[in-house]
Amino acid sequence: xxxxxxxxxxxxxxxxxxxxxxxxxxxxxxxxxxxxxxxxxxxxxxxxxxxxxxxxxxxxxxxxxxxxxxxxxxxxxxxxxxxxxxxxxxxxxxxxxxxxxxxxxxxxxxxxxxx
Amino acid sequence: xxxxxxxxxxxxxxxxxxxxxxxxxxxxxxxxxxxxxxxxxxxxxxxxxxxxxxxxxxxxxxxxxxxxxxxxxxxxxxxxxxxxxxxxxxxxxxxxxxxxxxxxxxxxxxxxxx
Numbered sequence: 110x111x112x113x114x115x116x117x118x119x120x121x122x123x124x125x126x127x128x129x130x131x132x133x134x135x136x137x138x139x140x141x142x143x144x145x146x147x148x149x150x151x152x153x154x155x156x157x158x159x160x161x162x163x164x165x166x167x168x169x170x171x172x173x174x175x176x177x178x179x180x181x182x183x184x185x186x187x188x189x190x191x192x193x194x195x196x197x198x199x200x201x202x203x204x205x206x207x208x209x210x211x212x213x214x215x216x217x218x219x220x221x222x223x224x
Numbered sequence: 225x226x227x228x229x230x231x232x233x234x235x236x237x238x239x240x241x242x243x244x245x246x247x248x249x250x251x252x253x254x255x256x257x258x259x260x261x262x263x264x265x266x267x268x269x270x271x272x273x274x275x276x277x278x279x280x281x282x283x284x285x286x287x288x289x290x291x292x293x294x295x296x297x298x299x300x301x302x303x304x305x306x307x308x309x310x311x312x313x314x315x316x317x318x319x320x321x322x323x324x325x326x327x328x329x330x331x332x333x334x335x336x337x338x
Binding site: 213218 | 256260265266267268269270273311315325326327328329330331
């Protein structure tokens, strides 16, 4: 089966610019996650969707980050304006969302460099 | 915060068994232990999970101590492709339907030596 698709693979921007990342989860997966991974650290959850509703966005910096999942399928994560400390890999993951202790499937991520 | 403690790095000779330890002394009775790994430039990949019994699949074996305060992931015959960061995660019990988030620590960087 096709995996989690993310684009772009790499993005370089200057601080104060805006940027958007796209994610297409595995077909039929109801739950979608965005994680941020700073170099040398484990991934940190930014936001979690169940279908098109937000389940958890407690660690999303809402003054500059936004995310949406229209129609409960693909999703976009936006940063506006970007700061130097936003340089990281942004990972999208999905799971079936039908029960407990399911596996998460991750995409390869978008590597963002803010100059 | 992550509920596990792992060594930051380990080496293993190619073809030998790689044993990766994890301490989770505050684990509660209904929390599972999960292992994921992350190969360079890729997203994390699920390996295995367990509650109290030892588990084995095509990728690895998971040994959980009787008191459940620690576990060991075993890769029986390590290859160069097993070089990765390995994350041991204690899974929060879902409080809501579909709430399946993972909280990652910094993991163990395993290097397989030719």
